[in-house]
Amino acid sequence: MFTKYGYSTIGIAAFVSFVMICISFYVSNQAVKYFLILFALLLMAFTLNFFRDPERITPKDDNLIISPADGKIIVIKDVEENNFLHSRGKQISIFMSPLNVHVNRIPISGVVEYLKYHQGKFIKAFDDKASQENERMEIGIKNNFGKVFFTQVAGFVARRIVTDLNIGDSVSVGKRFGMIKFGSRVDIIVPDEFIVAAKLGENVLAGETILFKRK
Numbered sequence: 001m002f003t004k005y006g007y008s009t010i011g012i013a014a015f016v017s018f019v020m021i022c023i024s025f026y027v028s029n030q031a032v033k034y035f036l037i038l039f040a041l042l043l044m045a046f047t048l049n050f051f052r053d054p055e056r057i058t059p060k061d062d063n064l065i066i067s068p069a070d071g072k073i074i075v076i077k078d079v080e081e082n083n084f085l086h087s088r089g090k091q092i093s094i095f096m097s098p099l100n101v102h103v104n105r106i107p108i109s110g111v112v113e114y115l116k117y118h119q120g121k122f123i124k125a126f127d128d129k130a131s132q133e134n135e136r137m138e139i140g141i142k143n144n145f146g147k148v149f150f151t152q153v154a155g156f157v158a159r160r161i162v163t164d165l166n167i168g169d170s171v172s173v174g175k176r177f178g179m180i181k182f183g184s185r186v187d188i189i190v191p192d193e194f195i196v197a198a199k200l201g202e203n204v205l206a207g208e209t210i211l212f213k214r215k
Contacts, residue, residue, distance in 0.1 A: 003103045005162045005179045006051030013047035016040070046098075050181075053103045056207035058174030062145050065194060065212035066173055067204040068107045069186035071096040076200050081189045084114045084140035084149040089189045090196055092211050094204060096186065102179045105207040106141070107188060108148045112169040114140025117161075137163045137178075141171065145214070150188040152180050174207040 002010060017040035024036040058066060075093035096102055116138045135154040140147060152161050163178040171177065180186075194212035198204060204211070 001053050001055070002048065002051045003053035003176070003179060005103070005164075006047075006181075009181070010047055010051055013043055017044045050098065050102060052101060053176070054101065056105070056174060056205060058105075058207045059210060060173065062109065062143065063214040064108075064197075064210050065148060065188070065190055066105070066107050067094065067198075067206050067209040067211050068104050068150055068188060069094045069096055069204070069206050070100040070102070071186070071204065073198055073200055073202050073204060074185075075187075076196055076198075078192075079189060081149055083116070083138060085147050085189060085191060088192050089149075090192065090194060090212065091187060091189045092196065092198060093185060093187045096180065096184045101206065102181065102184065103176050103206065104152060104178050104180070104186065106171045106173055106175045106177055107150060107211070108141055108143065109173045110141040110143030110148075110171065112139065112165050112167055112171060113142045113147075114138065114149070115163070115165060115167055117163075135161065137161050139163070139165065146191055146193065148188065148190050150186060152178065153185040153187060154180060 020036045020040040024033045027033045071094040073092055074095045075091060077091050079089055079091045081089045118136050137152045140149050152163060154161055160181045165177050190212050193215055195215055197210045197213045
């Protein structure tokens with residue numbers, strides 16, 4: 001299964017790969033011929049792998065905050081969040097390499113109350129400065145149990161953030177809502193009433209892995 005957010009890119013990659021293979025039929029130099037064929041196959045394989053969108057089994061419990069992204073946890077820390085939570089909170093940052101699934105999912109059911117896009121730099125996503133200086137989309141969701149604030153952060157390779165959300169949308173935990181194309185980072189901040197349920201360095205799955213639990 002492939003994400004709808006990648007259909008156009010998959011189509012372009014398929015066309016380019018097809019053209020390169022066709023050209024290779026008319027090339028007499030064997031080294032160039034094999035290079036064109038190999039490059040075309042690798043391009044198609046990378047594109048299909050990047051835009052894969054596997055099904056996930058999401059825990060349905062309002063006391064849990066689920067990971068919005070696949071990847072590796074690179075930051076766990078206490079922070080002061082003044083955009084949406086307006087309180088002290090706990091942050092987890094997830095680094096998504098080009099080999100991870102890049103479809104993002106809603107971490108908690110509720111209503112979208114905050115959306116803000118920031119233009120910015122393209123610092124390497126694992127650098128902590130990326131959260132404040134890179135291109136990013138900030139999202140805030142509220143339900144009867146509280147608020148969750150999370151951010152899609154573009155990285156050094158990533159050049160496009162896709163967010164299929166609007167203010168006032170009612171969303172369910174585990175629902176697909178967008179992606180960040182070609183390497184990136186997602187930060188999620190929750191109020192102090194939650195405790196961290198994941199570990200630094202842990203590999204997590206969007207829509208499945210529990211990041212926080214209510215005290």
